[in-house]
Amino acid sequence: MRRPIVGLTCNELDKENLPKQFINEAYINSVIRGGGCPIILPITNDYDTIQAQVNLLDGLIVTGGIDVNPMIYNENPRPLQGNSSLDRDYYEMRVMLAYK
Numbered sequence: 001m002r003r004p005i006v007g008l009t010c011n012e013l014d015k016e017n018l019p020k021q022f023i024n025e026a027y028i029n030s031v032i033r034g035g036g037c038p039i040i041l042p043i044t045n046d047y048d049t050i051q052a053q054v055n056l057l058d059g060l061i062v063t064g065g066i067d068v069n070p071m072i073y074n075e076n077p078r079p080l081q082g083n084s085s086l087d088r089d090y091y092e093m094r095v096m097l098a099y100k
Contacts, residue, residue: 004058006036007099009092010043011065012085027063043091050091054098062092 008028010021021042031038041053054060069084070077077084 003035003037005039005056006031006059006061007039007041007053007057007095009041009060009062009088009095011063012043012088023063027061031061041095043088045087045091045094047094050094051098054095057099060095060099062096 008023008031010023013020013022021040023040028038028040036059039053039056044050066088067081067084069086069089070081071086072089
């Protein structure tokens with residue numbers, strides 16, 4: 001029996017000009033325990049790559065993490081807002097639109 005392929009979106013970190021993408025291991029282990037096969041989806045702005053990623057999937061988990069940038073909603077950041085990433089926000093929106 002084929003295990004469902006579940007895509008997991010990444011977080012990103014740029015420390016000392018060494019950009020990295022990562023995911024908390026709990027997401028991976030949860031998908032495996034649920035009988036799925038986790039696939040980590042790297043952040044990209046290439047639409048063809050996003051569509052190819054999504055075409056592989058039976059399921060999708062948008063992992064969350066840092067704050068969504070309020071400028072996406074024509075709002076200004078608030079004093080208690082944490083870190084955000086426009087690249088990640090736009091990527092996740094594109095993935096959700098492509099995954100139907």
